[in-house]
Amino acid sequence: MWVHLVYELVEVIVSIYAFQVSNIDVKQETPVDHGEITCFSIYCGPEANFGNGKSCIWVDVLDGGGKSLLVEFAPFFEDPSIKKVWHNYSFDRHVIENYGIKVSGFHADTMHLARLWDSSRRTKGGYSLEALTGDLAVCGDKNMVGKVSMKNIFGRRKLKKDGSEGKIITIPPVEELQREERKPWICYSALDAMSTLKLYENLKSKLSGREWKLDGSTKGRMIDFYEKYWRPFGEILVEMEAEGMLVDRAYLAEIEKVAQAEQQVAANRFRRWASKYCPDAKYMNVGSDAQLRQLFFGGAQNSKDPNESLPDERDFKIPNVEKVIEEGKKTATKFRTIRLHRLLCDTRIDPEIYTASGWPSASGDALKTLAGKISAEFSFTDESDSLQTDANVGNLPETKLPGVEVGAVSECTKSAYGTAYAPFGGGEKGKEACHAIAALCEMCSIDSLLSNFILPLQGSHISGKNGRIHCSLNINTETGRLSARRPNLQNQPALEKDRYKIRQAFIAAPGNSLIVADYGQLELRILAHLANCKSMLDAFEAGGDFHSRTAMNMYPHIRKAVDQKLVLLEWHPQPGEEKPPVPLLKDAFASERRKAKMLNFSIAYGKTPVGLARDWKVSVKEAKETVDLWYNERHEVRKWQEERKKEAQKDSCVHTLLGRVRHFPSMKNVTPYQKGHIERAAINTPVQGSAADVAMCAMIEISKNARLKELGWRLLLQVHDEVILEGPTESGEEAKAIVVDCMSKPFDGKNILQVDLSVDAKCAQNWYSAK
DNA sequence: CTTGTTAGCGCC
DNA sequence: AAAGGGCGCTAACAAG
Numbered sequence: 001m002w003v004h005l006v007y008e009l010v011e012v013i014v015s016i017y018a019f020q021v022s023n024i025d026v027k028q029e030t031p032v033d034h035g036e037i038t039c040f041s042i043y044c045g046p047e048a049n050f051g052n053g054k055s056c057i058w059v060d061v062l063d064g065g066g067k068s069l070l071v072e073f074a075p076f077f078e079d080p081s082i083k084k085v086w087h088n089y090s091f092d093r094h095v096i097e098n099y100g101i102k103v104s105g106f107h108a109d110t111m112h113l114a115r116l117w118d119s120s121r122r123t124k125g126g127y128s129l130e131a132l133t134g135d136l137a138v139c140g141d142k143n144m145v146g147k148v149s150m151k152n153i154f155g156r157r158k159l160k161k162d163g164s165e166g167k168i169i170t171i172p173p174v175e176e177l178q179r180e181e182r183k184p185w186i187c188y189s190a191l192d193a194m195s196t197l198k199l200y201e202n203l204k205s206k207l208s209g210r211e212w213k214l215d216g217s218t219k220g221r222m223i224d225f226y227e228k229y230w231r232p233f234g235e236i237l238v239e240m241e242a243e244g245m246l247v248d249r250a251y252l253a254e255i256e257k258v259a260q261a262e263q264q265v266a267a268n269r270f271r272r273w274a275s276k277y278c279p280d281a282k283y284m285n286v287g288s289d290a291q292l293r294q295l296f297f298g299g300a301q302n303s304k305d306p307n308e309s310l311p312d313e314r315d316f317k318i319p320n321v322e323k324v325i326e327e328g329k330k331t332a333t334k335f336r337t338i339r340l341h342r343l344l345c346d347t348r349i350d351p352e353i354y355t356a357s358g359w360p361s362a363s364g365d366a367l368k369t370l371a372g373k374i375s376a377e378f379s380f381t382d383e384s385d386s387l388q389t390d391a392n393v394g395n396l397p398e399t400k401l402p403g404v405e406v407g408a409v410s411e412c413t414k415s416a417y418g419t420a421y422a423p424f425g426g427g428e429k430g431k432e433a434c435h436a437i438a439a440l441c442e443m444c445s446i447d448s449l450l451s452n453f454i455l456p457l458q459g460s461h462i463s464g465k466n467g468r469i470h471c472s473l474n475i476n477t478e479t480g481r482l483s484a485r486r487p488n489l490q491n492q493p494a495l496e497k498d499r500y501k502i503r504q505a506f507i508a509a510p511g512n513s514l515i516v517a518d519y520g521q522l523e524l525r526i527l528a529h530l531a532n533c534k535s536m537l538d539a540f541e542a543g544g545d546f547h548s549r550t551a552m553n554m555y556p557h558i559r560k561a562v563d564q565k566l567v568l569l570e571w572h573p574q575p576g577e578e579k580p581p582v583p584l585l586k587d588a589f590a591s592e593r594r595k596a597k598m599l600n601f602s603i604a605y606g607k608t609p610v611g612l613a614r615d616w617k618v619s620v621k622e623a624k625e626t627v628d629l630w631y632n633e634r635h636e637v638r639k640w641q642e643e644r645k646k647e648a649q650k651d652s653c654v655h656t657l658l659g660r661v662r663h664f665p666s667m668k669n670v671t672p673y674q675k676g677h678i679e680r681a682a683i684n685t686p687v688q689g690s691a692a693d694v695a696m697c698a699m700i701e702i703s704k705n706a707r708l709k710e711l712g713w714r715l716l717l718q719v720h721d722e723v724i725l726e727g728p729t730e731s732g733e734e735a736k737a738i739v740v741d742c743m744s745k746p747f748d749g750k751n752i753l754q755v756d757l758s759v760d761a762k763c764a765q766n767w768y769s770a771k
Numbered sequence: 772c773t774t775g776t777t778a779g780c781g782c783c
Numbered sequence: 784a785a786a787g788g789g790c791g792c793t794a795a796c797a798a799g
Contacts, residue, residue, distance in 0.1 A: 288795065289778070355778065363779055448780065451793060479789060481783085488791045491782035523783085605788040614786085673785050684788040688783090692789095720783045720789090 019092045020174050020189050022062075025461070030472065030486055031094035032242055033464035037070060038062040038174050043193035058190045062178050067099060074101045083107035085200045087129045087192075090238045090472060097242065108226070109234050110196055112475055113203040114138065116226055117210075119478045119662050127476070133195045139202045147195040153188055154181060214659045215752065225659060230475065233696050236703045237473045237482070240715050243726070244468030245489065248505045248766075249458055255500040256454050259446050266376060266443035273436035277343035283318055284340060286440060287447055291316055291340055292362035296370070297351055298342030302358040310359065313341035347423045364444055371437035372418030453492060453502050462487050473718070479685050480660055480692040482718055490719045495771065503768035513729040515713070516770035517739050517761035518722035519694070521546055525755045526657070526690045527604050531640035532754070535633040540755045544570040548585045551596035554629040558589050599630045603637070604687045606680030641683040648682035657690035658697075694757070695721060697746035708738050724767065732763040 024035035042057040050057055061070050076082060077096060082105045086092055089109040096103050111127050117138070118124075125131035130147045132138050154171050171177075177185045207223040219225075267286045274281035274295060284291050294314050302308035320336040342348075351360030352369050360366070417434045424433035456462070463469050471484045484490040493502050508514045519525075524546065528536035539549045548569050552558045561567045567588045571580040586593050595616075602612065613623035631638050644654055653663045662685045664678045695718060702708060702715060702723065713727030713735045723743070727735055743759045745751045764770035 285795090290795070361778085365779090445780095448793085452781065452791095456792085477789060481789060483790050485791065488782085491780085491791070493781065494783090497781080602787060607787040610786045612787095671785085676786065677788095680786090680788065688789060691783090722783085 019095055020178070021091075021095050022174050024095075026091075028486070029461045030241075030464065030470040031091050031098075032244065032470035033098060034461075035095045035098060037095055037099070038178055039189055041190045041193040043190070043197050045197065056190045056194060058186050060178070062175060070096075070099050071101070077101050077103050077105075080104040085110065085196060087111055087196045087199070089234060090241060090474075093238050094242065094470075106231070106235050108200055108204075108231065110199045110203060112230050112234055113200065113207060113226060115475055116222060116230060116660065117203055117206055119480070119660075120664075122478075129192065129195055129199065133199055138206075139199060147191060148188070153184060210661075212659050213655070215657075219659065222659075229658065229693075229696060229700070232700050232703070233475070236699055236715065237475070239703075240717065241470050241472055243714050243716050244464060244466075244470035245506050245716050245724075246466075246468050246509050246726075247457055247463070248507050249467065251505050252454055252458050252502075255502070255505075256450065256458070259450050259454060259500055263443055263446040263450065266439045266446065269376070269439040270436050270443060273432065273439075274343060278341055280338035280340055281343075283338050284316070285318055286443055288316070289362040292367070292440075293360055294340045295343050296349055296362065297360040298340070300348070300351060300360050303351075303354045303360075308358070313339055315339050344423055349420065349423045352419065364441060367437055367441045367444070368418070370418045370420040371434045371441055372421065373416045374418075374434055374438050376435065376439040376442040449493065449500060449502070454500065456487050457502075457505065471717075477692075478662055478681075479689040480656060480696075481688065481720060482692070484717075489717055492767075498768070501768050503771075504766050506767035508726050508729075508765055511729060512726050513732045513763050513765060514716075514767060514770055515725040515727070515732065515736050515739055515761060515763050516722065516767060517725075517736070517743060517759055518719075519691075519743065520758035520760055522691045522694065522721040522757070523604055523687050524600055525753065525757065526694070527637065527687050528755050529753045530657070530686055530690065531634075531637045533634050533636040533640075536637070537754055545586065547593055547597035547600060550600055550630070551585065551589055551593040553633045554596055554626075555589070555592050558585065558592060561585075561588070595626060596630070599627065603627070603630060604684060606641075606683050644682045644686060645679045648678055654682050654685050656686055656693050658693040660689060660693070662689065691721065694746055695723075698743040699723060701742035701746050701749070702739060705738055705742060708735055711735055713739075736761050736763050 019040045020038045021031075021035045022038050024031065029035070039061055040059050042059075043055065046055050048055045059069065059073070061067075065072075077084075078101065084103075084105050085108045086106075087110045089106060089111075093103045093106075110129075110132070114121070114127050114132050121127055121131070125135060130149050133147050154177055172180075204223055207226060208221045210222040212219045212222045212225045270286055271282050271284065274284070278295060281295060284295075286292070294310065294316075298310055298314070299312045300310050302310075315337045316339075318336060318338055324336050349370070351366070353361040353363065353366040355361045355363075417430060418437070420433045420437055421430035424430045457469065462471070469487065469489070471487055471489045474483050474485065477483055482490075492498075492506075506514075521540075524536065525540055527533070528540060535553060539546055539553075542549065552562055552569065558567075562569060562585065565582065567583050567585045568580055569585050571584055573580075598612075598615075609620050609624040609627050612627065613620040616623060647654055648664050649667050652666055653661050655661055662681075664682065665674075667675055667678060670678070699715060699718060702725070708725075708727075711727060711731040711734065713725050713731070715723060716726050717724040723739070725735070725739060740759045740761050743761075744757045746757070751757055762770040
């Protein structure tokens with residue numbers, strides 16, 4: 001009876017839900033196929049009267065009727081004409097869909113509204129309902145009761161063993177609260193719905209008060225931006241999460257074995273070598289940076305505080321796998337202690353890299369410096385072997401061109417062995433040390449692949465019933481990019497780093513294929529457009545290898561070589577041709593092109609000559625000269641960047657292509673370092689944020705394309721400038737062409753940029769082979 | 772035994 | 784003094 005009441009009333013008023021969910025660990029699990037609803041509430045403003053003057057409905061799903069009661073509400077959830085506002089729509093929708101209810105009528109997500117209003121609340125309390133409703137800058141409503149956290153209402157101090165209250169505050173399970181603290185619990189969860197609607201009204205009015213400017217002219221208000229872009233985008237993201245990616249678990253189990261075996265070999269190789277200098281190193285945790293720091297740099301001074309030094313030797317606890325019974329103990333304990341001292345007693349290795357806290361770094365980079373550019377392969381038993389390995393070290397020589405001076409000094413004159421070579425005595429000893437440390441590096445990188453990717457991808461908590469992985473896709477970055485969580489599918493190893501071909505585990509279902517489509521140099525194209533830079537626009541217009549063209553524009557001697565046809569900018573082999581008639585620029589001037597490429601990527605991020613000098617191991621003056629060469633042909637970029645810095649200083653904000661705003665703290669009263677950070681963010685955000693705008697528009701185009709839908713193609717994932725879809729193999733080619741078209745003309749079927757948007761797309765059975 | 776923090780590293 | 788933008792995740796460690 002009262003279900004009908006709601007149904008009729010809410011057609012006119014926006015309504016709100018807040019769900020309490022059990023049987024799910026929110027921090028670990030995906031809500032897709034996990035989690036059960038214990039209760040929910042509906043609020044549609046103070047005017048509604050559900051009887052006895054009550055304006056809010058609270059529904060007990062736990063003891064009040066369970067699934068059958070929830071299903072009574074299905075028509076209500078599924079009615080698109082009932083406009084619904086949520087706080088974190090994604091979670092609630094997945095949980096409702098676990099009951100087979102298809103939610104419709106998505107009107108707004110207050111988390112996204114808040115993010116659109118102010119994208120930098122991370123340091124101001126974040127975007128929880130509690131933080132937002134409690135913030136007067138967001139909800140200036142004095143009559144409003146903000147959300148109060150569960151911890152404050154229901155938190156109980158954990159009792160210590162002696163019966164007194166401890167410091168740890170625990171919250172009982174929601175089922176227990178609902179049954180045993182019924183009244184406050186109903187108030188609490190009903191308030192969620194009321195807070196959400198209040199928050200919606202506040203944010204809507206704020207966004208209505210802010211002008212939306214696109215390309216310099218007024219398009220409306222920012223709430224219009226939300227409705228045009230982020231509302232449909234929010235819905236698309238939830239659908240993508242629900243789809244999920246199919247993962248080949250058998251394949252992952254296979255590469256896990258291989259990786260573990262290779263890791264053991266590398267780790268033991270290092271341990272065996274290290275134990276020659278420090279016996280306990282045989283049992284060390286080679287993955288612990290503290291232990292490594294002790295072995296290499298024991299006794300070293302802190303670079304920031306000369307009064308602090310690492311101890312000469314230090315004890316570490318390790319799992320007692322050998323079941324050693326230590327002195328004074330009766331049985332083998334779970335852990336035992338080993339003592340590590342500096343490997344070299346008489347010699348010290350000068351640390352080149354320090355951590356932020358001033359201690360010598362034992363990071364991968366630092367270890368690579370110690371080892372040098374060599375392989376981990378080394379025969380520790382038969383030293384005659386080493387000569388063969390020796391022949392392989394060093395860089396490949398660059399193609400030399402007669403009559404043309406090759407710019408940089410070739411690095412192959414330097415020794416390929418790292419800084420550990422000399423301290424360990426040079427010669428065979430030095431080589432042995434470098435190879436052992438190289439093995440350590442390899443062990444670390446395998447470990448990182450295993451623990452970050454291969455193992456978690458096989459976990460059951462992140463996959464649904466159908467074996468697919470459902471990450472959550474969030475609009476929660478300061479620039480407007482997406483982020484992915486549980487698991488983060490946006491940082492899967494790519495290309496040459498993917499030594500176990502992890503991406504091969506992301507597959508299409510039988511009968512299906514994946515389409516992987518990505519933009520070529522999206523951010524650089526955006527920069528060319530925003531800065532209106534002629535040289536860059538011309539280079540994109542001409543097409544071909546952008547970095548080679550940059551190198552040519554930077555260095556007159558390269559331009560001369562190109563003009564005289566001594567080198568080719570790029571080469572498209574004709575049938576029958578095997579190699580180009582003259583060398584390619586990227587081979588003949590590899591080091592210049594490398595620098596040009598690095599500058600192309602770094603300058604948009606605001607990298608300074610100081611940073612480049614460090615990377616390139618040249619003087620700051622020299623780095624600055626190279627940077628100037630880059631800007632020489634691209635003075636519009638410099639001017640545009642200066643304008644952005646001024647804008648950040650004057651208005652405390654910058655804008656993206658579609659008119660989203662990122663605010664910065666006032667530049668008064670900030671340290672020079674903070675000022676630098678703001679300035680770099682100010683020149684980066686319009687580029688990164690506009691690229692995010694483009695990618696979002698492309699996804700909206702793809703998602704609303706009727707033909708793609710008809711053919712059965714669905715978006716699965718976005719990785720900033722790349723999208724992945726899955727659909728029937730037989731329509732792969734047709735779908736691919738549509739996707740490319742959507743991405744090239746992402747603004748309502750048009751491209752409003754001054755540059756073309758180049759798109760590369762492939763159809764394949766797995767993610768790896770689509771690259 | 773839990774929690775938070777740091778360093779490090781994967782992606783674009 | 785700090786000198787590359789934006790993320791999320793992990794192990795190890797430190798602290799409660």
